[in-house]
Amino acid sequence: MAATYKDIRRVTGLSLATISKHFNGGNVLAANRERIEEAVAELGYRVNDVARGLRSRRSMTLGIVLDELNRTFNTTIVSAMEERLRDAGYGTIICDSRGSAEAEDEAIHFLLGKMVDGLVIVPVGSDVPALADAAARGVPVVAVDRPVAGAGTDAVVIDNRAAVAAAVDLLADAGHTAIALLTGPDSWYTMRERRLGFAEAVARRTGRPPRPEHVLPLPVTIEGGFDGMRRLMRLASPPTAVVCGNYEFTLGATIALNELAGEVTPAFVGFDHLDLARVIRPRPSFVVQPVDEIAARAVELILARLSGDAERPPETAVLRADLVVGEASTYERGLS
Amino acid sequence: MAATYKDIRRVTGLSLATISKHFNGGNVLAANRERIEEAVAELGYRVNDVARGLRSRRSMTLGIVLDELNRTFNTTIVSAMEERLRDAGYGTIICDSRGSAEAEDEAIHFLLGKMVDGLVIVPVGSDVPALADAAARGVPVVAVDRPVAGAGTDAVVIDNRAAVAAAVDLLADAGHTAIALLTGPDSWYTMRERRLGFAEAVARRTGRPPRPEHVLPLPVTIEGGFDGMRRLMRLASPPTAVVCGNYEFTLGATIALNELAGEVTPAFVGFDHLDLARVIRPRPSFVVQPVDEIAARAVELILARLSGDAERPPETAVLRADLVVGEASTYERGLS
DNA sequence: CTGTTAGCGCGTTCAG
DNA sequence: CTGAACGCGCTAACAG
Numbered sequence: 001m002a003a004t005y006k007d008i009r010r011v012t013g014l015s016l017a018t019i020s021k022h023f024n025g026g027n028v029l030a031a032n033r034e035r036i037e038e039a040v041a042e043l044g045y046r047v048n049d050v051a052r053g054l055r056s057r058r059s060m061t062l063g064i065v066l067d068e069l070n071r072t073f074n075t076t077i078v079s080a081m082e083e084r085l086r087d088a089g090y091g092t093i094i095c096d097s098r099g100s101a102e103a104e105d106e107a108i109h110f111l112l113g114k115m116v117d118g119l120v121i122v123p124v125g126s127d128v129p130a131l132a133d134a135a136a137r138g139v140p141v142v143a144v145d146r147p148v149a150g151a152g153t154d155a156v157v158i159d160n161r162a163a164v165a166a167a168v169d170l171l172a173d174a175g176h177t178a179i180a181l182l183t184g185p186d187s188w189y190t191m192r193e194r195r196l197g198f199a200e201a202v203a204r205r206t207g208r209p210p211r212p213e214h215v216l217p218l219p220v221t222i223e224g225g226f227d228g229m230r231r232l233m234r235l236a237s238p239p240t241a242v243v244c245g246n247y248e249f250t251l252g253a254t255i256a257l258n259e260l261a262g263e264v265t266p267a268f269v270g271f272d273h274l275d276l277a278r279v280i281r282p283r284p285s286f287v288v289q290p291v292d293e294i295a296a297r298a299v300e301l302i303l304a305r306l307s308g309d310a311e312r313p314p315e316t317a318v319l320r321a322d323l324v325v326g327e328a329s330t331y332e333r334g335l336s
Numbered sequence: 337m338a339a340t341y342k343d344i345r346r347v348t349g350l351s352l353a354t355i356s357k358h359f360n361g362g363n364v365l366a367a368n369r370e371r372i373e374e375a376v377a378e379l380g381y382r383v384n385d386v387a388r389g390l391r392s393r394r395s396m397t398l399g400i401v402l403d404e405l406n407r408t409f410n411t412t413i414v415s416a417m418e419e420r421l422r423d424a425g426y427g428t429i430i431c432d433s434r435g436s437a438e439a440e441d442e443a444i445h446f447l448l449g450k451m452v453d454g455l456v457i458v459p460v461g462s463d464v465p466a467l468a469d470a471a472a473r474g475v476p477v478v479a480v481d482r483p484v485a486g487a488g489t490d491a492v493v494i495d496n497r498a499a500v501a502a503a504v505d506l507l508a509d510a511g512h513t514a515i516a517l518l519t520g521p522d523s524w525y526t527m528r529e530r531r532l533g534f535a536e537a538v539a540r541r542t543g544r545p546p547r548p549e550h551v552l553p554l555p556v557t558i559e560g561g562f563d564g565m566r567r568l569m570r571l572a573s574p575p576t577a578v579v580c581g582n583y584e585f586t587l588g589a590t591i592a593l594n595e596l597a598g599e600v601t602p603a604f605v606g607f608d609h610l611d612l613a614r615v616i617r618p619r620p621s622f623v624v625q626p627v628d629e630i631a632a633r634a635v636e637l638i639l640a641r642l643s644g645d646a647e648r649p650p651e652t653a654v655l656r657a658d659l660v661v662g663e664a665s666t667y668e669r670g671l672s
Numbered sequence: 673c674t675g676t677t678a679g680c681g682c683g684t685t686c687a688g
Numbered sequence: 689c690t691g692a693a694c695g696c697g698c699t700a701a702c703a704g
Contacts, residue, residue: 002448002473004697015675020699027673044472049449050395051697054386055680061450069414069430075406079434091446094405094430098415110427112338113385114397114450136380137338222611255616258594275558280591340681351691356683363689387681390696 003043011039023047053115061091062302063111065104065121069096072247072273073289074122077144080295081120088303090117097124105130112137118302123148126189140305142298146189147316154301155316156294160190161197163287163321164243167269168201170285170323171241176267177206180214180239182228182249188220194245214239218249225252233260241267247276254280269323277324285326290319339379347375359383385427389451397427398638399447401440401457405432408583408609409625410458413480416631417456424639426453433460441466448473454638459484462525476641478634482525483652490637491652492630496526497533499623499657500579503605504537506621506659507577512603513542516550516575518564518585524556530581550575554585561588569596577603583612590616610660621662626655 005016012019012035022028022036039045053059062085066074082092093116095107101124108130111119119134119141126149134141135152143155164181171179181198184191195215202210213235218224225248232238233256244250250270257268270277270286277286297317304312341352348355348371358364358372375381389395398421402410418428429452431443437460444466447455455470455477462485470477471488479491500517507515517534520527531551538546549571554560561584568574569592580586586606593604606613606622613622633653640648 002697006697016698017676017700018674021674024699029673032674044469046445046449046469048390048451048697049446050386050390050451051680052699053680054384054390054682055697055699057680059386069405070408070411072406075411075432078405079432082432082434086442092431094432095428096411096415096418096430098418106422109382110385113382115384115386133380133382254591255594258591259616280595338681342681352682353684353691353693354689357690360683365689368690384681387696388683390698391681391683393696 002048003045004048007043008036008039008045011042012036057115059115059117060089061093061114061116062118062120063108063114063116064092064094065097065107065111065119065123066094067097067104067122067124068099069094073145073291076291077122077295077298080292081299084296084299088299099124101125101128104128108134112139118142118306120144120298120302121148122146125187140302142302142305144294144298152314154305154314156297156301156319157316158289158294158319158321160193160321161200163289163323164194164197164245165201165204166321166323167243167285167287168198168205170269170325171243171267172201172205174241174267176239176241178214178237178239179206179210179241179243180216180232180266181210181243181245182225182232182253183215183217183245184220184224185217191217191220191245198243220246220248222248222252222255225249226256227252229253229256230260233266239266241269243269244271247272250286251276254284277326282327286324288322288324290321293319338384339381340384343379344372344375344381347378348372393451395451395453396425397429397450397452398454398456399444399450399452400428400430401433401443401447401455401459402430403433403440403458403460404435405430409481409627412627413458413631413634416628417635420632420635424635435460437461437464440464444470448475454478454642456480456634456638457484458482461523476638478638478641480630480634488650490641490650492633492637492655493652494625494630494655494657496529496657497536499625499659500530500533500581501537501540502657502659503579503621503623504534504541506605506661507579507603508537508541510577510603512575512577514550514573514575515542515546515577515579516552516568516602517546517579517581518561518568518589519551519553519581520556520560521553527553527556527581534579556582556584558584558588558591561585562592563588565589565592566596569602575602577605579605580607583608586622587612590620605659613660613662618663622660624658624660626657629655 005019008019009016014032018028019036022033064078085092097104097107104124119139121143122145123143128148131141141153143153147155147157168179179202183195186192199210216228218228244253268284270284272289277283341355344355345352350368354364355372358369400414421428433440433443440460455475457479458481459479464484467477477489479489483491504515515538519531522528535546552564554564580589604620606620608625610624613619
């Protein structure tokens with residue numbers, strides 16, 4: 001159905017090798033280039049990447065495996081990475097693990113079967129056995145957001161403990177001592193790290209560990225954040241300030257706070273999504289992940305592997321999240 | 337690097353043909369099957385989909401091209417489709433057009449170069465020239481959410497006009513006559529359709545077209561919805577009820593309403609995202625798109641094309657969106 | 673600068 | 689039931 005070199009040969013009379021060179025930057029007579037281009041236009045020819053990849057052992061495409069497609073953090077990073085990769089000549093294939101380690105395994109093998117040149121993964125858990133197969137084929141991997149056990153791979157993460165600690169500091173500076181955290185299960189790397197950073201910072205600032213009932217492990221959903229905030233506010237001694245451990249919690253907690261408006265108004269630090277922060281008034285403080293920088297570093301690492309230095313020891317880039325201080329509100333006015 | 341049939345031949349002594357048959361359901365002696373499986377385990381062999389696709393002219397993968405990756409509606413549909421496609425033996429490649437017709441064009445050609453067997457597309461605009469190339473290669477296409485000009489392709493859309501009309505009816509039944517719509521540019525198919533359905537329903541119910549200042553074309557973002565709602569509420573004669581034209585508007589408008597709580601409380605119908613609806617109290621009414629059904633129909637249409645009936649005339653499935661009525665609140669109590 | 677030759681890894685005849 | 693031979697569309701040496 002689709003035209004091939006043979007069709008171009010039929011039209012131009014040139015050999016397959018010349019035609020191939022034309023498409024791969026070899027030396028071809030200007031006159032012949034033109035004839036080929038004419039044939040291309042006439043036939044609607046496009047190179048077959050499958051055949052090219054099979055032959056050249058380079059598909060010029062990278063696989064991106066996301067733990068959850070439906071997460072702004074992920075899609076934002078993907079957009080940023082895709083743009084950079086396109087500039088470098090790489091196409092990208094996005095796969096969704098839907099939170100399932102099994103689907104993740106399938107996705108990785110699917111991508112290896114497609115002969116991707118490299119893999120970027122936001123892993124579901126800390127253990128990703130399929131990556132051993134990638135390594136066996138010499139396919140480099142960069143983990144994003146969470147490191148991967150086995151440590152054979154590059155990674156880009158943020159300093160989650162420091163990020164949450166900065167939020168705690170902001171609140172403590174305003175006089176808060178009863179600070180709560182909306183967090184997820186400890187089995188998630190980021191949730192665990194943020195919880196640990198939180199506990200450490202609270203202890204440092206208040207001289208006491210956080211109260212257990214102020215550190216809620218919740219389902220990582222909007223509803224989880226909503227319920228979490230409501231439960232906190234209904235405690236016998238509710239916290240005067242709340243740190244949200246991620247975007248979903250921030251959104252859910254915001255809605256809960258609005259509903260409770262008037263009754264209680266804890267100070268509040270959101271996470272992740274500056275667009276959302278811009279829209280809430282008074283604008284709350286936010287921990288903002290350096291999404292562009294994460295994408296840039298991930299691309300940098302994978303491209304470096306692809307262009308040779310396969311033997312460099314695996315590297316984990318740890319980036320700093322920013323704390324964007326909001327407009328005047330409870331936490332800046334202090335407890336007054 | 338990766339093992340091939342040749343490696344298996346070396347280990348088992350069997351011929352390439354026999355090995356191929358083993359992997360493709362041919363008749364192979366049980367004893368030989370076992371020997372092959374042992375070799376597979378030993379070598380960590382996996383079929384090379386690239387080579388297989390080149391040879392068999394079927395890659396068993398479909399391309400999914402999204403106008404925007406970062407949109408819950410899209411990612412939800414993708415998840416639902418992926419699951420069904422996997423059951424049918426198809427892998428999927430997701431590409432993001434990032435709202436750019438140019439990127440969309442690139443994505444389609446990227447996918448055609450990967451020899452995808454079919455294409456599902458949520459198009460950026462109504463015109464997608466690259467689809468002609470798909471047609472020329474006999475690659476079937478299903479458009480989702482918005483139809484595509486040229487009409488050579490199957491499509492799955494919802495009845496946008498009826499959906500918005502139902503929302504207007506609900507509000508009108510509660511006595512509202514000053515109803516507003518948060519909408520996007522008319523160049524978006526869904527935004528235009530919803531606006532038209534809105535205008536028609538308002539005229540039918542109130543005997544007058546909607547006031548121009550009550551039909552706001554906004555940037556399709558959370559912030560757009562936020563600003564839109566605020567602008568509406570600051571009008572000299574603000575509407576008593578507001579219909580949101582999509583998810584982003586719903587979220588932004590919700591936040592604006594919360595901020596304005598006490599001052600004004602228009603009745604309110606959200607769009608698209610039931611998870612969000614569950615979290616807002618009192619729970620607002622929502623137009624809910626039948627996401628699973630959309631995914632199911634899209635998969636059905638593309639699979640039908642793939643299994644032969646290439647000559648069936650293009651079909652556009654029009655599905656009904658549901659109006660989920662919320663808890664008691666302004667619109668049910670009427671204007672009282 | 674161009675053409676010939678030989679595969680990449682696999683699926684599919686067709687003899688045996 | 690098995691194996692030899694050929695080719696999918698393209699790239700990569702080589703000669704010329």
